[in-house]
Amino acid sequence: MRRAEVLPGKPYPLGATYDGEGINFAVFAEHARKLEVCLFDPSDPSRELRRFPLLETTYHVWHGYVPGLQPGTIYGLRAHGPYEPKRGLRFNPHKLLVDPYARALHGRVDYAPAMYAYKAGDDSDKDADLVMDKRDNAAGVPKAVVLTDDFDWEGDKPPATAWNRSLLYELHVKGFTKLHPAVPESQRGTYAGLAHPAVVEHLTRLGVTAVELLPIHAFVDEHFLVKKGLTNYWGYNTLGFFAPEARYSGSGSRGGQVTEFKQMVKALHRAGIEVILDVVYNHTCEGNHLGPTLSFKGLDCSAYYRLTDKDPRFFQDFTGCGNSWNATHPYALQLVMDSLRYWVEEMHVDGFRFDLATTLGRDRHGYDTRAAFFQMVHQDPVLRRVKLISEPWDVGDFGYQVGNFPVRWSEWNGKYRDTIRRYWKGDDRQAAEIGYRMTGSSDLYALSGRMPTASVNFVTAHDGFTLHDLVTYNEKHNEANLESNRDGANDNHSWNCGVEGETDDAAVNALRAQQQRNFMASLFLSQGVPMLVAGDEMGRTQKGNNNAYCQDNALSWVNWDLNPRQRALLDFTIRLSRLRREQPVLHKRRFFRGSHIWDSELKDLAWFRPDGKEMKKEDWEKPYVRALGFLLGGDAIAALDEQGHRVVGDTLLVLMNAHHEPMTFALPAIEWGADWELLVDTTTAEDCSHAHTPAGGKVQVAGRSVVVLRRPATDL
16 A cells, blocks of 8 residues: 655644645554554545554654645544553554544444454353454444535524523434424434424424434444344444534535534524533443444553453443443543534534533542543633533442532432422322422532522433323333343333323323323423423323334334324423413522512412411421422512513412312412412313412312412512
8 A cells, every 4th residue: 555645743633634735633542552544445435545654642642744635535543552451452453443533424333243353253252352353344434534614604603591591302313303294305314304494493382492412423333233123223322522423414424414413503593592412421332341442442442441440451330331431531531521612612512411421520439529520611611601411320339419510510300300200190208309399409409509500300301201101101111122121210100090001091091191281380380491302292102112222213203293182282381381481480590588588578489288378397298298389479579680680570379289189279368469360270281371269269279280370460
């Protein structure tokens, strides 16, 4: 192969950078002895054209500059060094590696035996990984594509929606539009499809302020799924932290995926919708010591991964995915930070939801809110202006850290999810928990200096039952995953009216629909940041599969062909969303004080028993309290706007009854309000507003239902 002219180049920026005259390559590989760049034929990416070494090293970065190379160049890396797994070193120059800083990837992984650095195949040989395999794998490895940044953003600016006015909407790029009838077939399931006007119109009607996209970083289907004819639909198996996944692109994989992603962001921003990425920096697609060698493992295994102290041949696994990212190593941490900044500055995203974020906060001794990762994010001038959301747990020791993330972070509030489910299921001793969760979880966040917006409230997420299935199935039905229904959590928080599965019983279906409205009402009436899962507002079902991570088919895709009951739920959800936007008391920036505010005689928050008396300490401790109400005080005490001005809002009275029988509530006495207007009754999906009840009167709240009443604001 013809050698290319290689100049010393520069050690930064990492990756492949075109400067108008050639390409600079820079790759971190601390323990490597030689680093080569391999160029491939654009017309046949399986054919290697030539390779050249990067002769210079600066601070463990191998670098070189090749004049004349142009954008569109397709390349991979080969790292030479010791193959000594017992020392945590797995260099194998016979394996082509993906550049960790690649901006676009072309091609998919072919799980031929050569994809492993050792002689894979005999599952009974526990020491198989100790012997190097010398077969070349280049034909089956994705190739990096060199790009330029010449996209015209046309003055794009982030919507910068305030946290307290946000409504998050978790969706899968492909699944959300794959069946949408108004999206052209060529765009369905793509970034372009998500930007289609009909899709954007649905989001804006629903009041969505931010889409939270399931992973769009380039990812790999696990070998065990491929052998079953399945795929990793969700995408929590990252290969490239800078490259958008090409399978969601209708514009090709030679850089078209990057342009199409940017066009999507620009279109959503024009509609006032932020883009938040679900990012997976806690582990990679390379698995444990028996997993494939695709990138990081072959470049510097001991730098990028947490290895066990006693035997660095093996990986520490806080994620349940075979490995854990080494956020304690300077270059591994730098990659995460560089990636985050890239997606904000170059791709214009508005925030991140960090999968299994506890792993990133683990130093050598365990989880620490002052871990290096948190400190880097906190001081970063780019990242401190975007939304940061943690999934505050992992599977390691002391991994559940809800309420224990740094001050600038919001969290998926798992305690909120569990409490709301238990309450509507009818479990005992939920009153005190409901009191905290519906009002922003001050017990979790107030002492650390955070506000209600630290709590991202959700009833369902991609992982678990859909809302429809939550009230329809007692048991998971994951048979389609081909794991004998052993996968997925056993969810005992569902409620199904005693009849599991689909049924023609009209009464059962009506009660299930009512329970879905109860969950929706609870979500939109709670302080904090509500998060909906795509399709829940339309009664989407996965037929009882609560772990559809490998189901890239109609089981997971959103069905837009709605029956009357589904349309009614959609309209009901839209009205709840509008109510939340219009009522300042439902999106407060700060916690309630539960006492008299300023010169008003009203409290900003008060809890009531069904007899109209305020809840006392002993009431919260009773095991069978399933009916209770709370008043959110308006009239210039509801909220402060972003400028610190008082916002005059209505006073709302929320009555909740988780009993299976109706309960009669005595409305608060005259000092709490003269006349109450009915806004919401979850026994019906219809608009039931404008009915009036006088203060001190009585309201019957049906079994398992919510009633919301309003007293119009008055100027004080």
